[in-house]
Amino acid sequence: MALDVPKFHINHRDDEAPINRKLPKELLLRIFSFLDVVSLCRCAQVSKAWNVLALDGSNWQKIDLFDFQKDVEGPIIENISRRCGGFLRNLSLRGCQSIGDGSMKTLAQLCQNVEDLNLNGCKKISDTTCSALSRHCSKLQKLVLDSCSMVTDHSLKALSDGCPNLTHVNVSWCSNITDNGVEALARGCPKLKCFISKGCKQITSRAVICLARFCNQLEVINLLGCSNIRDEAVQSLADKCQKLHYLCLSCCSALTDASLIALAQQCTNLSTLEVASCSQFTDAGFQALARSCHYLEKMDLDECVLITDATLIHLAMGCPRIEYLTLSHCELITDEGIRHLSMSPCAAENLTVLELDNCPLITDASLEHLTSCHNLQRVELYDCQLITRVGIKRLRNHLPNIKVHAYFAPVTPPPTAGASRQRYCRCCVIL
Template structure:
């Protein structure tokens, strides 16, 4: 894996806006938008460089902006973009703590072609900014984790934009329960996706109003709404007949003995259901699930009432249609016998999550792994904390699951370089890996994986033998990297991590907490290979 030539050219332009004459005249709009995003991702919106950025890249032709966790994005920059008169179709500003209502007002005012608005994790956003959003074609709104957002802010937004079909407002602590009903009354049948996770005081009455008005709802996320009961579920079942995805994670009351019958009223149209942490009793669970004849994704994380007989009953009834089964956090409840039921009945399985299922050896997975077609269907295997998982099973996964994209085996001590090299040879779509505390892994395995797989999210924390060699291999081979965890890797230096952040196309989230890192290191270019390598400073001083 390596950067495309177009990425290298854009990187060169980004770093030389101050020296290339009139470059903005020759750049198409799409490249101006990419350059703006990448300059923000690498914190290059400095006072010295910003005039050149504004001159070459800010243009009336801009159609989208994306700023992610850049504290150099300020109200002044947003005002300058607004002054260009551009007609934006998509705005994403995520985690930019310096942005206030003044900047949001400047960027959204008179944007009547806007169809996507994502203002996430903005601590200063209030009604003063949102009330200026008014677009007849606005469809998608994401305001998650905006700490000052109040009911009246969202009410003003939906009143001015009744065409909204996707509203994502989870974990905004100042929102209260009546909002769900108010949103439902305004958006009505236009609303197709609603995420109000973390709305802890949401009650049955508000849910009833929402369900009755929003009969075209397809996706509903109620994560942590622990006051709703069977009455809310009945209203959802009776009115939302097109619902495809429902998240009831940690909605504790729906699993109580008096309210669990509400699960029997869930709409049969469901394709994706999450019951994580709900502790549904073992008598209700099969009756509730077996009637969902279109279900494709089933998440039962942390449920302690799973039994082999119930799982056999469920999977024999609906296993043929399931593509995802999630048992994460089920401890010793999930056994190889339950896994056998999954293998026997889920012929089209694509994703299997077993984290912290400590009794599973994986031996009952062999019929799936030995079937070429079924093994090639697997894209996700999450097995972190499965301390009993067999080495031979892990090796068979690496050999057979050639379309694997997500592989997590944190805490499994037998994972070694052989498994990583096998993954590197066979799994050329692998993007997400978690090898935390797999201490048998060395630079050799990581370098092989980085060179052959388009890695985007990597966890290597607690592997003490890794050095800068691994980080440099990732830097030179994985330009789309998004996240990397390296805490406890004491031989990896901050210099190598900084280089990784500089050469990546995206803004990389790095966690690298380690004591006593050697500060006396520098990076130098290998003239034979063209790659940058770590050079020991003490050796250089002796030359």
């Protein structure tokens, strides 16, 4: 990653090359604007004229350094900051673990027009970076702090004070974030449309209720693993944030059907609902959802252990757009439920992925029903003990391009004739 392009002697005739004579500099500059970081650096070494054009700040409005990851260190970010200045709008440092607060402070001071900043996995980043962004980058709209474990509530408070235009915030796996930080963010950033806080176990219903109250434009919320969320939080979201179309509540195991019923009544534009391991949800909740939420395209019901074929019957009738459906570990699902699903409009037109891992009552009859799902691309069947290779072969005969993921345990070898087998291995005997 050489942003300080090495100096070398160039024959001035190189700048008189046909392409430089025929095309105006403005057009060459426009062409360079479509190149990535590596290509720009290579072009900068072709000739003196191209060096000037390639390193022009207008070509460095959007930079993604993910391909370099750990090789990117502070001085490179400082060089970028000086090179781009006010031109920089979009910067991704995802996975750049060597980046620290010092270089980010320089970036904030020199690139005050940045709008989209991805710091996913920058583990050395702390509240100091967010304070600098708050002071200098008032135009910031999207900020990803995923896995920045040193970030605390102080960061969210600073952002709420200096970045009122924030629309997307991701603080996933920032274990020090609590209700206090989220409440400050909600009060200061009313334009928020997307809030992602996967694995933030200190976030409770109070934070979610506050988000719903002050940020009623929310469209995307991911609360995976926020196990302290209760029904009243989801009810508040449903009541205040009716533009919601993506909601992840996976592993929020305290939730009940009251949450699903509230969503059914208010959030009819839902397209994605992920509720894996919400073990208290029943057929009644999904029945209410299917009656109202006709735009659902993706549903993850992994380990919703109380649902039965009745849920599939309701989804088949009320949700014709479903493309991705996960029913893994739903142990009460049978061939009859799959039959109803396969006869539905969604199965005939849209269903592309169906996950049925650890559904012990599913047999080859289900695979026969699925032959009518012409757009089905993938089926998961791990640990479905009643599924056979013959059934999978029949399914593939009808849908030759389908990917079927299944596991068949090896057959236990028969006991050795004559002498009895040793019960333990030699190591176990010694121990």
